[in-house]
Amino acid sequence: MYLSNPFQTLQRFPQAWYSQGHFISSTPKAAGPTEGSGGGVPVPSDPARPPDDRTGTVHIQGRGTVATYMFEERANVCRYFEPQSGLWLLLPLQWEMNMDFTKERLQRVMAALPGLLDQTEILAALRQCSYDPEEVISVYLSVFGEQLLQRPAAAAAAAAGGEQRRAELHSLRALQDTEREVQDLRQRLHLQQQEARSVSQKKDSLTREVRYLSDVVQVLNRQLAQLEAEHHDARRKIRSLLAPRPTPPPPPPPPAAAAAAAAAAPPLDPAQLLRLHGQTRELRVGSRTLASAVRHLLGEAGEVLGEVGAAVGRLGRRAEAAAADLEEARALYRKEAVERRSLYNRLQEAQGNVRVMCRCRGGGASGCRGGGASGCLELPSDQEVLLLLRGTRRRFHFDKVFPPGASQEAVFAGTLPLITSCVDGYNVCILAYGQTGSGKSYTMTGTRDQPGVNVRSIQELLHMCTEQQSISYSLKVSMLEIYNDSLNDLLAKKNRTAPPLEIRAQGRGVSVPGLTQVPVQTQDDIIIAMETGEKNRKIASTKMNIESSRSHLVLTLTVEGVDRVSGVTSLGTLTLCDLAGSERISKTEAKGERLVEAAAINKSLTALGQVFSALRCNALHVPFRNSKLTHLLQPCLSGDAKCCVLVTLSPDPGDLAETLSTLQYGASIQQVALGKAARNPAPAKRNP
Known part of the structure; x- marks a missing residue:
């Protein structure tokens, strides 16, 4: 509590404060009663009198040296008494920052978190945490992570x-x-x-x-x-009974027997009549x-x-x-x-975090086309996945979780906000990751009746471009596969003597010289290009999947827009990658050529995991060139693009180990921060 005048009359604390905490001071109390006990007594005017052990002084810029009296250990109760209003007012942050009690706690927080420089913010946090520096440090670390432990360079x-x-x-x-x-x-x-x-x-x-x-x-x-x-x-x-009976006519004189019977009949009893009445x-x-x-x-x-x-x-x-x-x-x-x-x-x-969405395959044998969550997986909400593992439940959180009954339209709607930003000049990348047979190709490519993300995204971008009146767009699509760590053009005419494609560095990005780019203007162009690429893709039958993709499919859509008014050109790319399925050789029983393919697939997926791990740890060197897959995806993972990973799961109990590995892989990717994506404007084209 602050006093404007060290010799003014001390005001009693409100009675309610005594039940809300206890009073502390920076110096130990003397053994014995003091005159200040009881909530405040007048301070004598004699300056030579020894000071109370609960009083002190502090220098405040602009006010000089003022007296302090008691400090209550409770949030937002550091107050001073204003004689003009007669109220206990909240102590300003600049005053409170000069107290020894708060200085020591500010220094402890700033020493533990060198990256946190705003003392006002730290003091506000200390007020909220009842001046507990350990709690403030734990709150900042839980919110911002270990980045506050590093001191800024300048x-x-x-x-x-x-x-x-x-x-x-x-x-x-x-x-x-x-x-x-x-x-x-x-x-x-x-x-x-x-x-x-x-x-x-x-x-x-x-x-x-x-x-x-x-x-x-x-x-x-x-x-x-x-x-x-x-x-x-x-x-x-x-x-x-009471009605009078008519008098019968006198009978003829009866014979002797009839006269005797009539004489013997009993007469009507009046008592019986009274009883009935x-x-x-x-x-x-x-x-x-x-x-x-x-x-x-x-x-x-x-x-x-x-x-x-x-x-x-x-x-x-x-x-x-x-x-x-x-x-x-x-x-x-x-x-x-x-x-x-x-x-x-x-x-x-x-x-700039990588967004991770999860899709669970149905229980049937037809991929994701039906069935409910069963076996080892439970989906309690649209952002959680529970894995039943040896009697325990492990919980994983993702940006979006699609149940087995989710349609292709629902999955595409989840990725639509990222895809549409490609028209504005952003680079967008969507990858599908999961074990063999978990539904990656169905999610990305789909069928003719139920097209996947690839076809739907190109159709949506084509529709958006046709609606723009002042901007003219041109769309070009290319498809290549990475098979045994070599690049194959899926849209080129087959030429056995053609040399293999190579990746070349081009500024901050990469390029593939000789890669075929097909212009698309209608929906039929999209379907023809996709069917041509799928026919040329390498697939084979394994023990886990009858039609297993043996290569990584990378579909790239380039959207170039020219503003007819200003002449400004924007260039955006949409990269759709259907990764080959991760698989265990012991489970697929691959041999011969299938064994070589599986080894190349697992090697490239391991290199991709190493890239995500290095990005998550903010490593100085990111091993993009360890494989052709990571080298080709370098522009998408270097911080200039928006990235989304679709993780596909199998609910079968026999795939428990692969499902756990996929969930852990997706959870680790979700922690990667690429930084805020930037648009790719090109210089204005001057009309001749």
């Missing part, structure tokens, strides 16, 4: 690096804020779902109760109808009582039905409101997810 480079790191940190903070908002939206969505389930359960309970009461009313109605029928019969019988009255009373009870029950049932109807209406309205809130939360979540993905892509593009 002050200008250090300033530029600091600006870039601040921009990246700002993007990271925005991403973290977005993640927190997404978590809040998820929590709100969860609460809304729970409330909707509760409302639905109450609605079901009330519906069951209404159904039960309806059944009770129906039973009572049947009983009432039965009682009314019995009452009607009883009244009819009573009326028939009493029973009838009891039935009438019971009927009226039952009718009253039924009317009462029907009234109560009507009231209950009305209340249930009102409750159902309220529940329906609440369910509609909950559904609207749920849909709004889902829309916000989708919006935040899109923004988060956009920020992540912008950060990746700024860092």
